[in-house]
Amino acid sequence: AQSVTQLDSHVSVSEGTPVLLRCNYSSSYSPSLFWYVQHPNKGLQLLLKYTSAATLVKGINGFEAEFKKSETSFHLTKPSAHMSDAAEYFCVVRTGGSYIPTFGRGTSLIVHP
Amino acid sequence: GAVVSQHPSRVICKSGTSVKIECRSLDFQATTMFWYRQFPKKSLMLMATSNEGSKATYEQGVEKDKFLINHASLTLSTLTVTSAHPEDSSFYICSATTGTGDTGELFFGEGSRLTVL
Numbered sequence: 001a002q003s004v005t006q007l008d009s010h011v012s013v014s015e016g017t018p019v020l021l022r023c024n025y026s027s028s029y030s031p032s033l034f035w036y037v038q039h040p041n042k043g044l045q046l047l048l049k050y051t052s053a054a055t056l057v058k059g060i061n062g063f064e065a066e067f068k069k070s071e072t073s074f075h076l077t078k079p080s081a082h083m084s085d086a087a088e089y090f091c092v093v094r095t096g097g098s099y100i101p102t103f104g105r106g107t108s109l110i111v112h113p
Numbered sequence: 114g115a116v117v118s119q120h121p122s123r124v125i126c127k128s129g130t131s132v133k134i135e136c137r138s139l140d141f142q143a144t145t146m147f148w149y150r151q152f153p154k155k156s157l158m159l160m161a162t163s164n165e166g167s168k169a170t171y172e173q174g175v176e177k178d179k180f181l182i183n184h185a186s187l188t189l190s191t192l193t194v195t196s197a198h199p200e201d202s203s204f205y206i207c208s209a210t211t212g213t214g215d216t217g218e219l220f221f222g223e224g225s226r227l228t229v230l
Contacts, residue, residue: 046219
C-alpha cells in the first residue's frame with residue numbers, strides 16, 4: 001500500500017521569501033516521488049522527481065526537494081518565491097508493486113507582492 | 114520533453130448528449146494512460162487506467178458504461194461521457210506514461226473542461 005499526505009492545504013508567502021511545501025509518504029517498498037505544479041485550468045507539469053538516486057533533487061524554476069527516508073518526507077522548497085509560482089502543487093508517490101500513482105490532496109501556494 | 118495533447122480543452126453540451134475527449138501522446142508511445150477527474154479546489158481522482166489493446170480498469174465507484182474509455186493505439190486514448198448530466202460537469206485530465214514499473218514519468222494533458230447544461 002502507498003499513500004501521500006500534503007500537510008498544508010494552503011501556504012501563503014511574500015514575494016522574495018522562501019517556500020516550503022510539505023509532503024510525507026508511506027509505502028511498503030522503496031518509493032519514487034514526484035512534485036507536479038498545476039496552474040489554473042491547466043494540466044500538470046513535472047517539477048522534479050526522486051527515483052532512488054541522489055536524495056537532494058533539483059527541479060525546474062529553482063525548486064528542489066530532499067528525500068528523507070528516516071522521516072518519510074519529500075518536502076519541496078524554493079529560496080525565493082516569485083509571483084509566477086502561485087499555483088497548486090501536488091506530491092505524488094509510485095512504488096514497486098503498484099504502478100498506479102497516488103496523489104496528495106494538493107497545496108495551494110499563494111504569493112503576495 | 115514528451116508532449117500529451119488533450120482535445121477539446123473546453124466543451125459545453127446539453128444534458129443527455131455524449132461527449133468524446135481525446136488524449137494523444139505526440140512524440141512517444143504511451144504504454145499506459147490514466148484518466149482523472151478533478152473537482153474545484155480538489156485533488157485528482159483516478160477514474161480508470163487503460164493499456165493499449167485491452168479493456169480499461171475502472172476505479173471503484175466509476176461507472177464504466179457511463180465513462181467509456183478506448184485505448185486503440187499506443188498514442189491515443191479516448192474518454193466518452195455518455196448521456197451526460199450536469200453532475201458530470203468537471204475538469205478531466207489524462208496522463209500518459211512510457212515506463213513500466215514505478216519510475217516512469219507521468220506526462221499530463223492540458224485538461225478538458227466539460228460543462229453540461
